[in-house]
Amino acid sequence: MLNHRVSRVAGLLLGLALVAAAFVASVMLGTTEIAPPTFAQALMHYDPSRVAHIIIHTERLPRAVIAALVGASLAIAGALMQTMTRNPLASPGILGINAGAMFFVVIAVSLLPLHTPAEYVWAALLGALVAACLVVVLSRGRQGELSPLRVVLAGVAITAMFVSFSQGLLIIDRQSFESVLYWLAGSVSGRELSLVVPLLPLFGGALLLCALLVRHANALMLGDDMVKGLGMRAGTIKLLLGLVVILLAGSSVALAGMIGFVGLIVPHMARGLFGVDHRWLLPACALLGASLLLLADVASRFLMPPQDVPVGVMTALIGTPFFIYLARSKQA
Amino acid sequence: MPSTPAKTPRLTGEALHAGYESRRVLDGVDLAVAEGQLTVLLGPNGSGKSTLLKTLARTLTPSAGRVCLDGQDIHRRNTREVAQRLGILPQGPSAPEGLTVRQLVGMGRFPHRRLWRQDAERDARAIHAAMAYTDVAAFAERSVDALSGGQRQRCWIAMVLAQETDLILLDEPTTFLDLKVQVDLLELLSRLAHEHGRTLLLVLHDLNLAAAYADRLVMMRDGRIVTSGTPRDVFTATHLKGVFDLDARVLEDPETGSPICVPTPRRGARPSARPASPTVDRRCIS
Numbered sequence: 270m271l272n273h274r275v276s277r278v279a280g281l282l283l284g285l286a287l288v289a290a291a292f293v294a295s296v297m298l299g300t301t302e303i304a305p306p307t308f309a310q311a312l313m314h315y316d317p318s319r320v321a322h323i324i325i326h327t328e329r330l331p332r333a334v335i336a337a338l339v340g341a342s343l344a345i346a347g348a349l350m351q352t353m354t355r356n357p358l359a360s361p362g363i364l365g366i367n368a369g370a371m372f373f374v375v376i377a378v379s380l381l382p383l384h385t386p387a388e389y390v391w392a393a394l395l396g397a398l399v400a401a402c403l404v405v406v407l408s409r410g411r412q413g414e415l416s417p418l419r420v421v422l423a424g425v426a427i428t429a430m431f432v433s434f435s436q437g438l439l440i441i442d443r444q445s446f447e448s449v450l451y452w453l454a455g456s457v458s459g460r461e462l463s464l465v466v467p468l469l470p471l472f473g474g475a476l477l478l479c480a481l482l483v484r485h486a487n488a489l490m491l492g493d494d495m496v497k498g499l500g501m502r503a504g505t506i507k508l509l510l511g512l513v514v515i516l517l518a519g520s521s522v523a524l525a526g527m528i529g530f531v532g533l534i535v536p537h538m539a540r541g542l543f544g545v546d547h548r549w550l551l552p553a554c555a556l557l558g559a560s561l562l563l564l565a566d567v568a569s570r571f572l573m574p575p576q577d578v579p580v581g582v583m584t585a586l587i588g589t590p591f592f593i594y595l596a597r598s599k600q601a
Numbered sequence: 602m603p604s605t606p607a608k609t610p611r612l613t614g615e616a617l618h619a620g621y622e623s624r625r626v627l628d629g630v631d632l633a634v635a636e637g638q639l640t641v642l643l644g645p646n647g648s649g650k651s652t653l654l655k656t657l658a659r660t661l662t663p664s665a666g667r668v669c670l671d672g673q674d675i676h677r678r679n680t681r682e683v684a685q686r687l688g689i690l691p692q693g694p695s696a697p698e699g700l701t702v703r704q705l706v707g708m709g710r711f712p713h714r715r716l717w718r719q720d721a722e723r724d725a726r727a728i729h730a731a732m733a734y735t736d737v738a739a740f741a742e743r744s745v746d747a748l749s750g751g752q753r754q755r756c757w758i759a760m761v762l763a764q765e766t767d768l769i770l771l772d773e774p775t776t777f778l779d780l781k782v783q784v785d786l787l788e789l790l791s792r793l794a795h796e797h798g799r800t801l802l803l804v805l806h807d808l809n810l811a812a813a814y815a816d817r818l819v820m821m822r823d824g825r826i827v828t829s830g831t832p833r834d835v836f837t838a839t840h841l842k843g844v845f846d847l848d849a850r851v852l853e854d855p856e857t858g859s860p861i862c863v864p865t866p867r868r869g870a871r872p873s874a875r876p877a878s879p880t881v882d883r884r885c886i887s
Contacts (some may be wrong), residue, residue, distance in 0.1 A: 277640045355697070363803045369876070402700070481716065483709065483712070487704075487708065488708055488711055490696070490697040490700065490709065491694065491695075491696065491705075492653075492691070492694060492695065494689070494691040494694075495689075495691060495694055496687065496794075497659070497660045497680070498660060498684065498689035498690075498691070498711040499656060499708065499711045499712055499764070500679075500680045500681035500682070500683060500684025500685070500711065501680070501686050501711070504679065540699060543699075544699055544701070544704075545697050545698070545700050545704075546704055
């Protein structure tokens with residue numbers, strides 16, 4: 270673990286370099302390879318008559334931006350959920366938040382006339398909220414505490430429910446087949462940058478709120494009684510952090526569908542490197558989450574060319590072995 | 602025991618009723634926590650001592666009655682201001698894996714911090730002093746969960762000390778620790794009261810340790826206070842029988858004069874070869 274401030278700062282800078290490298294790789298690599306000078310040119314002097322420039326602007330750049338944004342958001346949401354529930358298995362994927370958002374998006378897209386992320390992101394946020402409320406209600410104990418086991422059971426059940434509802438829509442409405450598959454598997458491709466921009470205030474707002482609550486999140490690790498003894502309101506803190514989680518996970522699903530494992534694994538990686546203090550943990554989650562999803566997306570282009578494997582499948586492929594390693598090394 | 606001049610108690614409970622869900626635990630409790638002294642709450646399991654501590658610490662809201670801190674209802678005061686005067690250590694606190702001792706102790710500074718105003722130097726001083734006093738500075742950078750039970754408990758006490766409050770409430774701070782560790786902790790806590798003028802209220806399970814270290818004992822049963830006073834006054838065979846339903850003789854420590862209880866085994870449970878000896882043993886634990 271990086272114990273000293275200097276080594277932690279160095280670690281975060283390395284993380285930043287990793288994100289930058291992964292971002293450049295994501296823009297350059299693929300069926301059409303793009304040389305670095307072309308990339309620079311396309312950014313500085315966009316020329317719509319050149320194919321490479323068009324590819325960069327309409328495909329590669331938005332893809333990299335979405336991967337970085339979604340990876341960072343899911344990782345931060347996962348870390349916050351693990352802190353709030355005091356449960357290492359919590360993540361937006363496992364506790365059903367992503368599935369709830371996804372189901373509401375699928376309904377919005379196939380049954381309602383909502384077509385751009387800016388329009389159906391509200392459905393995603395509502396779905397995330399509904400799923401979060403369901404998990405809390407189902408796993409509440411007698412004195413209002415969330416039992417670690419019940420939280421996970423409730424989350425898995427709710428995930429299964431929303432996923433099967435979405436699959437049910439396939440049968441009712443065959444035309445939405447493509448879109449439902451897109452949301453189920455999760456993908457960062459096929460969007461234009463202009464569609465991403467309207468969602469940025471949501472991500473920005475969530476991150477700002479999160480930054481204000483870092484120390485409170487730290488205290489939450491000590492348990493509710495201790496939090497109260499230190500002069501804070503545990504309920505209010507959890508409500509506000511829950512809002513952060515819903516904003517981050519809901520907006521991420523609206524952009525990229527259900528992408529699992531990032532929210533579960535990255536917080537553990539970040540904790541292993543930077544410790545449990547949220548002032549270091551959350552930036553580390555953002556950087557590692559962004560890098561992981563960027564790299565997973567790059568790798569997905571080479572697994573079965575010329576087809577893209579859904580990035581959600583890639584994160585599972587990369588994430589599972591790492592997670593098993595992590596679980597085993599902790600026991601030793 | 603040096604007699605301290607009586608000061609007006611800052612923390613009082615008046616006609617407290619409290620409980621969980623439908624189960625009522627506290628049934629009209631009045632208590633004034635003696636200033637600058639170490640008070641111990643004693644009572645059998647389920648007698649309401651932890652509930653009383655939590656109610657006094659405002660982590661539990663009473664259904665009737667009120668808790669006053671410096672003359673004001675504690676539940677109506679700003680919780681952060683209360684936290685600057687009153688610190689609490691709940692029963693069996695658990696630190697997340699990987700949290701270092703220094704980080705844990707630092708969290709005690711929370712009530713003194715504001716987003717826009719932080720006195721880093723004062724924080725550092727308080728953290729340093731708390732770690733030195735509890736003797737945990739040597740493993741400041743280690744993970745709390747990797748330490749032994751006694752070391753861990755000292756870290757938690759350091760956290761509460763870093764909060765720099767005059768009143769400190771601790772719920773069973775010595776449970777599950779070795780006798781020697783328990784004694785060390787109680788020495789540390791009683792020095793806090795006697796040398797640093799802090800007011801301490803503890804829930805303890807070990808009767809003899811309570812009698813040895815407390816300035817005042819408060820004995821509870823069925824949600825009421827049965828008796829309270831100095832150990833010499835209230836630690837009697839009659840009260841032990843009445844409060845704990847414990848048959849015991851109370852002797853006097855020839856050196857310190859503090860009372861000691863020795864349970865009297867019933868006929869048949871007594872080892873046959875030896876006569877009952879006045880050795881203090883852990884059977885005294887309620």
